[in-house]
Amino acid sequence: MVSQLVKSLLVVFLAIFMAVVYEKLTLYTTPPPNIPLQWWGPGKEGKSDTSIKPFKINIPNEVITDLKQRLKMVQPFQPPLEGTASQYGFNTDYLNTVLEFWKNKYSWKDRLVYLNSVPQYMTEVAGLKIHFMHVKPATTKPGVTVLPLLLVHGWPGSQVEFNELIPLLTTPRAGESFVFEVIAPEIPGFGFSQGTDKPGLGTAQVAVIFAQLMDQLGFKTYFLQGGDWGSYISTMISQLYPERVRGLHLSMCDIRFNVNIMLRLLVGTIFPSLIVEKYEEPFMYPLGKYFSFLIEEMGYFHLQATKPDTIGVALRDSPIGLAAYILEKISIGTDRKFKQLVDGGLEKKFDVSRLLDNVMIYWVTNCITTSMRLYSEILTNQQKGLGLDNVAVLVPTSLARFPNELVLLPKSIVKLKFKNLIQITDMKEGGHFAAMDQPKSLADDVWSSTKLVLEKENVTYT
Template identity: 75%
Template sequence: MFFRIVKYFLVVALAIFIAAVYEKFTLFTSPPPNIPVQWWGAGKDGKSDTTVKPFKINIPDEIITDLQQRLKMVQPFQPPLEGIGFQYGFNTMYLKTVLEFWKNKYSWKDRQVYLNSLPQYTTEVSGLKIHFLHVKPAATKPGVKVLPLLLVHGWPGSVVEFYEFIPLLTTQRPGENFVFEVIAPAIPGYGFSQATNKPGLNAAQVAVVFGKLMEQLKFKTYFAQGGDWGSLITTIMSQLYPDRVRGLHNNMCNVDFNFNVMMRLFAGSIFPSLVAEKNEEKFVYPLSGLFSYLIEETGYMHLQATKPDTIGVALRESPIGLAAYMLEKFSTWTDRKYKQLLDGGMQKKFDLTRLLDNVMYYWVTKSITTSMRLYSESFSYDHMALGLDKVAVNVPFACARFPHEILTLPKSIIKLKYKNLVSLTDMSDGGHFAAMEQPKLLAEDVWAAVRLMLENENKPKA
């Protein structure tokens, strides 16, 4: 027994020593890469029409008629196994409920009015037409600063997630001397933002496109917020443009699983206090449970990172197939325990109308295939070769950790990459789709984080 304990100590000591040496020379010490603005439109090169044009969603009746016909012609579903909820994917017994609601109660005509309720525009950036919401505060009192905030979505979400969230940011609060002006673009290839016909538009290139968008909109500096892909894109923007991004807020706060991070996590599996505070141990330990869960829940990622066009054919042809594929994530990623329920807990946090708004956003724009290509491009050698996993984030950073997020890391790991951690909030409830599920909680944390960032800006520098 004594020798076994000594062996454990030696293994841990060696791991920490190797990690410390590796960290000294390689961990988040590289300068950001130079990523030039590229042309993503048709042809080799061209000139973008940078005019900002008002935009209204106006889907032709024939597209909705075709949708209704497809929903009416759905073949009988394969029954689920006995006693099974969402463990095998979307439970087809509950899928019947979704189908009937979609056919008989969901009104695209009404929802289109709702989706047009926020001001939105298009402009061309690097040859692509980019669609974005742009919501300004209605009125401000004297002395109140209007702060631009870039809001970036992920997959299988969209800007539709933000409709209840944005007004909480653009409405002035008593006692605050600032308010937000929100710019929420759709990622190229998502919804009404044009997809490229060229390979290579990865997360870093999207960051460059959005940096160019903000430049064209005349914002010299701004704050940024994101979850899912939005967290990665805004993080990359903070790495590339630290002179423009005044502060970053993410509700999915992850760090690249490089050698040093893995060594720390492995060391913590023996001595958790080396890595995690007591209330954080449940996030990552035991590692076997974490890795098993991640393998179980990331099959979609491997598929989309390798063969997005293949699965895209099936999803673009079947609206109910698209709904099942997308909405299953709104069950499992909201709370993993919902997988045990026959209805996947689908309506515990969301209503079907708003969930179908998001599905429709992909269906009427035929953008499911082009949205999934972002995975393939971002897991490519070209993207990995940029070395962004070795670049620190030095701008003020705030993290909102929701308890049911897919992956939550300890503060000590987060601080390895995000050198200027201003705040870290453990939220009382919520999962991956925080802006849609918990808009008030998320908005409260954004306000508090930016308030701290502004206070720190005004402090005299030592």
């Protein structure tokens, strides 16, 4: 017994020693690469039209007529297994409910008024048409500084993720001497942002495109906020252009599990207090349960990272199939316990019309395939060769940890990459789709973290 304990201790101390040496010598020491702005438009390189044009969503009637016809012609679904809710995927009994609502109650005409109520624009960057929302404060008092904030969405999201969040950021708050001006672009290949015809456009290249977009809009410095792919892209902008980023706010943390991190996590299985705070233990341990959940829920990731065009054909041909695929991801991302509910917990958290707004964006723009190709691009040798996984983030960073986020990391791990971590907020509720699920909590945290950044910059407050 004693001998076994000694062996365990030796293994732990050896792992700690190796982790420390590895960290000091190699971890997050790579300088940021120089990634040029390249041409992603069709054909040979040309000149982008960088003018800013107002944009309204306007879908041809024949597209909506075709959609309605497809919804009428849906084949009967295979019933769910007895005694199951959503453990096998999206429950088809509830899918029938969604289908009936979509056919008979959802009004695209009415929803279009809502979607177009947010100021939107179109411009070109690197040969691609980029669609973005740009919302300025309606009023500002003297002495109130307007701060540009770039919001970046993820998958399977779109511009509609931010419709409830944006007013909470652009409306001045009593006692604060700043307010936000929000720029929320859609990732190339998502929604109304043009997808590329060329391979190689990954999150790093999107970061370059969005940095160029902000430059074209006249913003030399700005704040960032992102979740899901938005966290990757925002983090990469911070790595590539730290002189432009005044503050980075994340609702999901982009850290790859390298050798050092795995060694730390293994040490934590024996001595968790060396790696995590007491309240953080449920994030990671037991480690087997943590990775089992990730493996169980990452099937879509593997499919989209290897065969996006194949699954894209099926999803493009069936609007209700597309809805099931997207809504299932929103369900499990919001709360993993929602598997136990027939409706996937969606009606606990969301208005069905808003959920279908997001599905409609994917359908009417035919972007499901181009959106999924982003998964393939991040796993290429070209992307890995950029070395961004090993580049430290030096800008002031804040992290909002929502308890049902798919990937939660302890502070000791986050600080390895994010060297200037100024705030971590542990939220009481919410998950992966924080901007839709918990817009007030997310907005409050963006405000508080920005205030902290400004205080560190010695900005005087009233």
